[in-house]
Amino acid sequence: MNNTENLDFLFHPRTIAVAGVSENTNKFNAGLMFLQGLMQFGFKGQIYPMNPIGGKIMGMKIYKSVKDIPDKIDFVISAIPSRYTPQLMADAAEKGVKAIHFFTSGFSEIENVEGKHLQADIIARAKAGGIRVVGPNCLGLYCPSGGLSFNADFDKASGPVAMISQSGGNAAHCVQEGNDRGVLFSKVISMGNGADLNESDYLEYLTHDEETKIITAYIEGVREGPRFLRALKSATKSKPVIILKVGTSESGAEAAVSHTAAMAGSNQVWEGALRQAGVIRTSSIEEMIDITIAFQHMPAPKGNKIVVVGIGGGASVILADEFTNVGLSLPKLGDKLRKSLIELYPSEAGRIFKNPVDLNNFESSETFFKTMKALDQCEEADLLAIHIAFDHFGLISIKDKEFMIGAYLKLVGEIKREIKKPLAIILHSYASTQMRKLAYDAGKELTAAGFAVFPSIQRAAMALIKFISYHEERRTVARIK
């Protein structure tokens, strides 16, 4: 992969010019939003507003052209109408700008001839001027280590997760849901039409990016299928790649003669291609975040056997069904382990020492520690999960539940260092507003402590089976090769 382009310059510009910043702050002005976003996010370099009329904004001079700025410009954000973009491109080429992000829309995505021609025109100018283009028609880049963001509310801390998105809205959703659940990002690229740099360019770059350990992507379609497949195969050799591929409702070729062509819906072929490339395919943004959380917080399991501990008897039964139905393996606890667990408690009454282990309530932190320690050291489990059903205690008042669950969560929080096996925490079944709030706050706290936290049994089951299958397949492939 010697010809992979190093796109570091995109994510670490020293200077940024924003085209389309109006002096009039009373009306909607995307240029101003990008400018303010960067400043509030804490971009460390110089930012220059631009606008053909000139003027002043927040005490800064608005330059009429990129050529007038008395500084070298690395990166331009364009929020001007599309008809002015050829001129901007010409000026940027003359100025020696390295890259332009076009928030500007009105190109190939509007499916008219003018839009397609205009896109071809600016891309030809970019190529001639040695400028790389992000977009057009997109939100652009979020890279905390480079001080870049299209939204000042995004987390300023860097993390291991990268995202390539063919939708700006879905990128924004992913970052916000991810941040809220403890996922931190290295680079997020809202890539728009991908007229110059496309999904394969970004994927090849992220494969070699040291800041990125997990790659996620929202994909509607690709421009260079064979290249994208090669890039995926290469990426999955070193990093988990999690893709939300949409368009599952497309049907097979209508004019097909053979059975094969009639069966070959684009979705079926994509399913095969992603599987062949070792990609983890997801069907929703929530699931993509869930799987990412597993990879971010859980070490690789040695096998597929999971032992679950929890409170909530009925919930444990539901969990056992859900887990088994997706293909997770809940091993029987051996006699030795069962005995050692039973010995920790005064009696078996109200508790079930099977898998899931249903503890119902907790005697002391010491007992809980010993229980978890015994499971961590047992031969039966490759992974552990703790689940808490928040609204499963029929006899107890909300107030007492808050106290009881609060005490339990405190225990869970304290075991982190002690447990070596991959551990998932499932906070679920919050039916009342009070418990929902408690579960949400607890989730944030445990997430911050570095736990993989899931909001329902089903979502934990889906994320865990994909996480475990990924590691199992890698072992199988390694064995064959």
Place this chain on the structure above:
Amino acid sequence: MTDPKSLIYNAKSSGRKALNEYEAKSFLAAFGVPICREILASSVDAAFAEAVKIGFPVVLKASGEKMAHKTEAGGVVLNVKNELEIRSEGQRLLEIPGCEALLVQEMIVGARELVCGLTRDHSFGPSVMFGLGGILTETLKDTVFRIAPLTMYDAKDMMSGIKANTILQPLRGEAAVDTDLLAKILITVGEIGLQFESIAEIDINPLKICRDGKPVAVDALIVLTG
């Protein structure tokens, strides 16, 4: 053995959009895909003579350049057991419009029918399909795809990827499917797709599993590009 390139060339130069069953199987056989024993007979007398060589029972099919959907036209007769049957059925087939000759085939005994095919995906190019064959292909839609070229791992992963994957295990006195041989067929079909731009689609359906577990192509279709 016929040169596979000339089969495509001849079909194209006579304006046809597909290779018929006999040609398609000759083509596939040239790349090592196992096919059933078969021979074209121009008359009922010749068909009987060939059936004797192959051994009864046989399968008798109507063959012709324009016969793509034989079954729908009533052009397929299974389990033809003797001279009387081959003469009466042979005469009937020859009267079907478009029928130019009789294809006499050995009757493959086995309960399992699979499908292996090729299509060209607009994003990824030649893609290989594997799944349940015969009438189950389009009713159950239990099929999976991979992009050519396929590795041995990909081919085996396709087999475990269908829902009905237990069909590959020993079944009612029939041996487990020879998955190595089956994998080779899938890989070969992918290679053909990469090598021959002029082939748009391939169907090997059914790819029948003999009682000893060996896969054999008993019907095939090759569609050529525009």
